[in-house]
């Protein structure tokens with residue numbers, strides 16, 4: 241099928257390459273000409289395992305192109321909307337400006353069609369009610385149908401999540417009268433659906449809510465264990481013991497139950513705030529009041545790491561601190577709302593000399609924090625440190641040899657902000673180790 245993907249940021253670029261991988265003829269569109277040139281040259285604009293190969297295969301097979309011009313996509317059968325919906329400048333609520341601009345630009349070039357419909361498929365994370373509003377505009381054009389098909393991919397697993405999702409959700413105006421558009425999207429996703437992936441059809445609002453509630457649930461689960469982590473610190477319990485035992489209850493499950501410095505990234509933090517704002521707009525703010533607490537617990541963990549640093553070093557001014565990790569999670573170069581970088585900034589504000597290292601995210605980190613000192617090589621970053629903070633659990637940091645590391649630093653002190661190091665081994669190698677949620 242002829243497919244366009246409008247907005248080739250993280251989600252859109254991976255989706256476009258994924259659709260080419262399924263055998264479709266795909267054009268990715270973005271208003272950012274630099275990004276379009278980069279993708280067209282086969283260069284991934286972000287670090288994502290497996291994406292480079294998928295992108296290049298699509299380009300080599302001639303199934304994938306990129307453009308900045310809406311005229312180039314006018315004839316496609318299916319248009320995916322992959323626009324970002326960032327946090328609004330006022331801090332609450334989603335900014336839908338680029339989504340609306342894209343829909344206006346698309347509507348201006350869509351030809352009226354009879355016979356098989358033109359399908360517009362929204363993938364962006366939006367407040368409930370958005371799809372219905374967009375459908376009012378788009379479906380005025382003869383033969384155009386809007387379907388809402390939220391995306392659940394995780395950074396670091398984006399290609400696999402696109403080609404083998406847990407489920408696909410179709411939001412339609414009226415589930416009883418949407419056969420044509422459902423069939424059409426089924427054709428697009430045929431290789432995925434034939435593999436047995438469940439497909440659920442529901443109303444627009446339910447589909448929009450599935451997405452934001454999934455992220456809110458995941459954020460809640462992380463903040464839940466981080467709240468328990470605070471209890472562990474107050475009682476001397478070890479949060480990794482509590483988490484392991486809790487996770488063995490099938491009803492709870494062990495995933496997203498890892499305590500530490502908390503969640504960051506371009507999705508979870510902003511999505512819970514937008515969800516709270518959306519509930520307030522709908523007059524049911526009380527229903528999601530608990531998400532404010534989820535957000536607050538998450539912020540507190542970042543502050544706690546700085547407190548721990550003070551407990552270990554005393555006044556921070558002039559002290560040499562090395563932060564292991566800048567990305568919001570391993571296997572990513574994304575630093576949006578990264579807990580590691582926020583902690584680094586707070587330490588810098590307190591006058592510490594902070595050095596940050598990360599295998600992939602340093603370029604982005606420098607763009608985010610002014611005056612940040614970054615070092616590529618782990619050993620070099622550790623040299624001379626009076627305190628080390630492990631804040632993003634890249635494998636290379638989890639696998640550090642404490643005896644080798646002890647030779648490099650000025651004083652063997654470490655804060656394990658992700659509860660991933662074995663305290664006994666590190667202490668036996670002479671380290672003073674403090675960990676969030678674990679006994680000293």
Ligand code: UGA
Pocket residue numbers: 365391392393394395396455458462495496497498499500501502503504505506507508568569570
């Ligand atoms: C998240 C969701 O997991 C995806 O399903 C969703 O599609 C995506 O947002 C989105 O809306 O686009 P992502 O932001 O890539 O994906 O990252 P996650 O893997 O969810 O991790 C988020 C944060 O939680 C990271 O900072 C991670 O370190 C932290 N985390 C995760 C924990 O602190 N503990 C855990 O147990 C798990």
